[in-house]
Amino acid sequence: MTRNSTAETARLFAEVDETKRVWRYLEQPVVEQGRPLPAPSQDWETLRADYDAHGYCFVADAAGPDLIRSLKERVIEQFIGEQGLDGVQDRPYGTEAVYNLLNKGEVFSRLLLHPLVDKVIEHSLGESFLLSAFNSHSTKPGSLAQGLHLDQMYIGAPTPMALVCNAVWMLDDFTEENGGTRVIPGSHRWSAEAVAAAYQGLEPASVNAPGTIASQAPAGTCMVFDGRLLHGAGSNCTSDQARHALFAYYCRPFIRQLENPFLSIDDSVMMSFSPEIRKQLGYQSWAFCGGCEGPGRAPPLDIVRPTRRIGVMHRTAALEDSRPLPAMTSTATVTASGIG
């Protein structure tokens, strides 16, 4: 604290005051009993009431058809390029994942900073939330159901407010048949005992879990759900319809991000983002957390880092949509100038 100027100290204390606002989230929202299940909407009051009552809501037409087409092409191309590479998975239930999307095409960053989606996330997590990970999860014909789980299970204790939430960008229509994410509406407000009884973990399951329903909405919808909601990928019973989706996962600003953006995103890609995106990735401090050269001291947005050599990393980056995929067998060293 001694390093901070008076003005910085005043700002820090103002931010700590923000934590008092966080405690207000302990006052549970008034939940409308008997509210119908969520349907896609762009009306804020509808989204907020759906989210509070059921633990999720559908932002209608959050991305247009051209953008959805580009995202789907890029994610499929990247998945094919990464096959056989260490750390890239066909997941146990047969779904396909691509991680660290922001490093793999400018097109993915176009989904960030959506005003209505971010408004729901802020409602869930408070101000200054962070993007914790951005991955694709696609069910394939014949893929199994994923066990019922919570996205904040690693916290290890029930919480009276959401600590994380997920924004699911549907690149295909989500249906019962193609594995639309299964949810138990309202389970974000269940007791710890009720959650523990239904919790299955991440093991694949041959049937969809009892008590769940499929989230169903057209491609272009963004479903935002509370980190305490019991959910899992549904089994894909079709013979020919994959269900592609991008999962942007967010956390409160005092929680460690799932993917470390400072190590996994190439410097040149990071610097191509707007300051607002960089802030969501962690170029911000909040209260005493995330400071740089002193508790709570905000990192400069254009920070230049000292030369560093931290180890060998497999090349999985496709930095521009138009760039041909690199040979995926080569390795690269992370240095101050990015992937070399």
Ligand SMILES: O=C(O)CCC(=O)C(=O)O
């Ligand atoms: O693919 C889905 O529908 C859900 C994915 C999920 O919850 C997970 O991977 O943890």
